[in-house]
Amino acid sequence: MTTPLAAAKFDGVASSPSTLRAFLHGLPGVDRVGADARAAMLGTRSIKTTAKKQAIDTAIAMVDLTTLEGADTPGKVRAMCAKAVRPDPTDASVPPVAAVCVYPDLVATAVEALAGSGVKVASVATSFPSGRSSLEVKTAETRLAVAAGAAEIDMVIDRGAFLAGDYLKVYEEIVATKEACGEAHLKVILETGELATYDNVRRASWLAMIAGADFIKTSTGKVSPAATLPVTLVMLEAVRDFLAVTGRKVGVKPAGGIRTTKDAIKYLVLVNETAGPDWLHPDWFRLGASSLLNDLLMQRQKMATGRYAGPDYFTLD
Amino acid sequence: MFEYAPAPESRDIVDIRPSYGLFIGGEWVDPQGEDRHKTVNPATEEVLAEVAWAGEADVDRAVQAATKAFPVWSAMPGAERAKYLFRIARIIQERSRELAVLETLDNGKPIREARDVDLPLVAAHFFYYAGWADKLAYAGFGENPRPLGVAGQVIPWNFPLLMLAWKIAPALACGNTVVLKPAETTPLTGLAFAEICRQAELPPGVVNIVTGAGETGAALVNHPGVDKVAFTGSTEVGRLIARSLAGTSKKLTLELGGKAANIVFEDAPLDQAVEGIVNGIFFNQGHVCCAGSRLLVQESVAAELLEALKRRLGTLRLGDPMDKNTDIGAINSAEQLARIRELTESGEAEGAERWSPACPIPDRGYWFPPTVFTGVAQSHRIAREEIFGPVLSVLTFRTPAEAVEKANNTPYGLSAGVWTEKGSLMLWTASKLRAGVVWSNTFNRFDPTSPFGGYKESGYGREGGRHGLEAYLAV
Numbered sequence: 001m002t003t004p005l006a007a008a009k010f011d012g013v014a015s016s017p018s019t020l021r022a023f024l025h026g027l028p029g030v031d032r033v034g035a036d037a038r039a040a041m042l043g044t045r046s047i048k049t050t051a052k053k054q055a056i057d058t059a060i061a062m063v064d065l066t067t068l069e070g071a072d073t074p075g076k077v078r079a080m081c082a083k084a085v086r087p088d089p090t091d092a093s094v095p096p097v098a099a100v101c102v103y104p105d106l107v108a109t110a111v112e113a114l115a116g117s118g119v120k121v122a123s124v125a126t127s128f129p130s131g132r133s134s135l136e137v138k139t140a141e142t143r144l145a146v147a148a149g150a151a152e153i154d155m156v157i158d159r160g161a162f163l164a165g166d167y168l169k170v171y172e173e174i175v176a177t178k179e180a181c182g183e184a185h186l187k188v189i190l191e192t193g194e195l196a197t198y199d200n201v202r203r204a205s206w207l208a209m210i211a212g213a214d215f216i217k218t219s220t221g222k223v224s225p226a227a228t229l230p231v232t233l234v235m236l237e238a239v240r241d242f243l244a245v246t247g248r249k250v251g252v253k254p255a256g257g258i259r260t261t262k263d264a265i266k267y268l269v270l271v272n273e274t275a276g277p278d279w280l281h282p283d284w285f286r287l288g289a290s291s292l293l294n295d296l297l298m299q300r301q302k303m304a305t306g307r308y309a310g311p312d313y314f315t316l317d
Numbered sequence: 318m319f320e321y322a323p324a325p326e327s328r329d330i331v332d333i334r335p336s337y338g339l340f341i342g343g344e345w346v347d348p349q350g351e352d353r354h355k356t357v358n359p360a361t362e363e364v365l366a367e368v369a370w371a372g373e374a375d376v377d378r379a380v381q382a383a384t385k386a387f388p389v390w391s392a393m394p395g396a397e398r399a400k401y402l403f404r405i406a407r408i409i410q411e412r413s414r415e416l417a418v419l420e421t422l423d424n425g426k427p428i429r430e431a432r433d434v435d436l437p438l439v440a441a442h443f444f445y446y447a448g449w450a451d452k453l454a455y456a457g458f459g460e461n462p463r464p465l466g467v468a469g470q471v472i473p474w475n476f477p478l479l480m481l482a483w484k485i486a487p488a489l490a491c492g493n494t495v496v497l498k499p500a501e502t503t504p505l506t507g508l509a510f511a512e513i514c515r516q517a518e519l520p521p522g523v524v525n526i527v528t529g530a531g532e533t534g535a536a537l538v539n540h541p542g543v544d545k546v547a548f549t550g551s552t553e554v555g556r557l558i559a560r561s562l563a564g565t566s567k568k569l570t571l572e573l574g575g576k577a578a579n580i581v582f583e584d585a586p587l588d589q590a591v592e593g594i595v596n597g598i599f600f601n602q603g604h605v606c607c608a609g610s611r612l613l614v615q616e617s618v619a620a621e622l623l624e625a626l627k628r629r630l631g632t633l634r635l636g637d638p639m640d641k642n643t644d645i646g647a648i649n650s651a652e653q654l655a656r657i658r659e660l661t662e663s664g665e666a667e668g669a670e671r672w673s674p675a676c677p678i679p680d681r682g683y684w685f686p687p688t689v690f691t692g693v694a695q696s697h698r699i700a701r702e703e704i705f706g707p708v709l710s711v712l713t714f715r716t717p718a719e720a721v722e723k724a725n726n727t728p729y730g731l732s733a734g735v736w737t738e739k740g741s742l743m744l745w746t747a748s749k750l751r752a753g754v755v756w757s758n759t760f761n762r763f764d765p766t767s768p769f770g771g772y773k774e775s776g777y778g779r780e781g782g783r784h785g786l787e788a789y790l791a792v
Contacts, residue, residue, distance in 0.1 A: 028586055029585075029586040030588065031738075034586065034592055034759065038588075045321065045641075046324035050320075051321045277319055
């Protein structure tokens with residue numbers, strides 16, 4: 001829920017298509033060259049020894065371990081849940097991941113498998129990944145996922161409406177989905193690979209936040225490019241500025257394409273030096289990924305033992 | 318908190334000799350006098366090496382070596398000269414890590430900048446002018462443009478190897494031979510370059526390097542055997558050189574000081590403008606002649622922009638230049654530090670408000686925290702004089718016309734930056750600014766293909782690009 005302060009700040013912004021458009025187009029522009037250069041510079045930070053150890057454990061605890069395939073089965077989801085709770089069966093000091101992320105029909109399976117573990121269940125909803133359905137279907141799907149026990153809903157925005165300039169439709173869908181979530185946290189997927197420009201990423205971020213998003217998320221993982229450092233930079237600037245204006249803190253989740261420890265650490269540096277260290281917590285930053293976890297485990301073991309173990313020494317799921 | 322552990326670059330890769338002679342005629346030679354000088358690491362005050370200070374007789378010897386090499390080098394087909402330049406460029410790339418470490422040790426700049434900015438540009442400059450060597454007939458200076466002869470070149474301490482590249486690459490491509498004097502506080506990469514010339518088997522005498530201070534430079538530029546003088550440094554010294562060369566047939570280019578305006582309009586991309594301001598004045602500790610030392614911000618966004626800027630400055634990492642995560646390194650010398658202190662004190666005395674982020678300063682070495690002055694008037698010394706340090710003066714304006722008027726209200730005219738998302742305003746502003754370089758929504762971006770140079774007291778002549786050839790050809 002938006003706080004009264006936040007609601008008051010943006011009272012009237014979404015009262016008509018023109019006021020909403022004026023607000024979003026009044027945000028400062030993003031210079032692509034400059035944003036790319038800043039993200040690339042932060043990517044050169046050298047995170048070694050104790051800092052690397054800390055970063056790896058932080059990253060593991062931020063992973064939303066994800067399976068979103070047509071071939072997903074209860075067996076596959078149960079196996080992934082076991083991995084989520086105990087990522088490295090040989091080392092109890094490895095923290096569990098933040099959440100697992102599944103399709104709505106597998107939420108119940110995941111909830112059962114994770115009962116009492118502290119690992120949350122997130123479900124995609126609203127006709128993921130395209131979002132091409134009616135609002136009724138989208139909210140109904142959201143309610144079903146929440147009823148099945150999902151603590152977090154990862155919705156997709158209607159990119160077609162956004163690109164057509166119908167911001168109010170996007171806004172209203174987010175508000176309706178937020179309402180359908182009840183107590184569940186709402187992550188709003190912008191699908192930045194389809195929004196294409198950084199100006200659009202900034203506008204979509206603000207649109208989602210004023211509509212009540214608890215998290216803004218880059219991508220479904222089904223579109224290329226998925227998460228990139230500069231796009232995440234623009235989103236981190238948005239949550240930072242939104243907090244300054246409204247007093248409400250919104251989380252960020254890059255998802256898709258983050259496969260290596262090196263990549264994950266670059267994202268943590270980006271968070272640290274953009275939104276600030278207050279965001280370096282699973283409550284405020286997540287990494288949507290599947291194969292990343294094993295690379296983090298491999299690097300963690302290398303830090304501890306000085307040697308790399310082969311991929312067969314880390315469980316698939 | 319996410320503390321980055323120290324990530325120091327290893328200095329084992331460089332081999333610094335205890336003492337250096339002069340590089341004349343392809344050989345290391347001892348100076349005739351006894352005058353030697355220690356070069357120190359400004360971050361630690363540790364002595365790195367002892368360097369000869371060349372006297373008049375040594376300079377004469379170097380000019381003679383260059384004169385002797387000129388007929389062979391200038392008669393060589395351009396394609397052959399290009400081979401040497403390409404070879405030098407490749408060796409620089411191969412040895413870039415070593416050269417970056419050496420530059421950081423001797424200069425105090427962060428290794429990240431030496432590695433990611435200086436060295437790639439140095440190599441790019443040699444590659445670029447290597448490409449021109451056999452195409453001079455098509456450069457627009459006539460069918461068969463001739464070189465001038467011996468070029469006497471004097472370079473500053475802020476980008477020692479890069480300034481060397483800016484000077485030597487076009488001179489050699491055009492068929493001149495050179496005698497170059499590095500700055501007295503940063504001679505080591507120039508001396509390493511002498512080794513690279515030997516490695517590339519450059520004919521003896523084509524490049525000669527004489528180390529020393531002002532007297533050595535004066536001996537070089539006033540030597541009758543020198544046909545062309547190129548100087549980068551302070552306006553004060555530039556004036557002396559111009560005076561002493563007046564009436565001679567020597568060709569002169571000067572790249573001098575600056576007090577660049579970085580203009581931020583209300584419709585600017587603010588987050589990138591903040592980065593551009595930081596890069597404009599805190600890059601290389603502000604030891605940049607084209608630094609964006611005057612921020613001109615439209616009043617309607619001034620408060621918002623300054624808040625964002627201060628927040629950003631809080632994340633700058635000042636300290637060991639050899640740490641790969643350091644953003645702000647050491648001030649190059651005690652002398653420069655004293656000048657920065659004196660000017661910032663005058664800023665306070667004249668009524669401007671001083672601000673720096675909380676920033677621990679190392680015990681040894683020469684350091685100055687990133688500093689912002691607000692409430693600065695055009696009449697304040699910190700708005701008029703070049704500080705050459707990490708000190709930003711912030712002024713505001715109301716209209717585009719006022720911005721341009723204030724930006725141009727300086728004896729300098731080296732560079733400027735403009736930040737707006739509106740193309741027509743960008744073009745209008747750029748066309749009104751009297752500055753050699755105008756950056757559009759960026760700052761301190763360099764490229765060998767782009768000419769660089771000043772208006773007014775920032776000097777004359779252009780370096781870089783096709784224009785940079787003109788200074789080294791008889792046209």
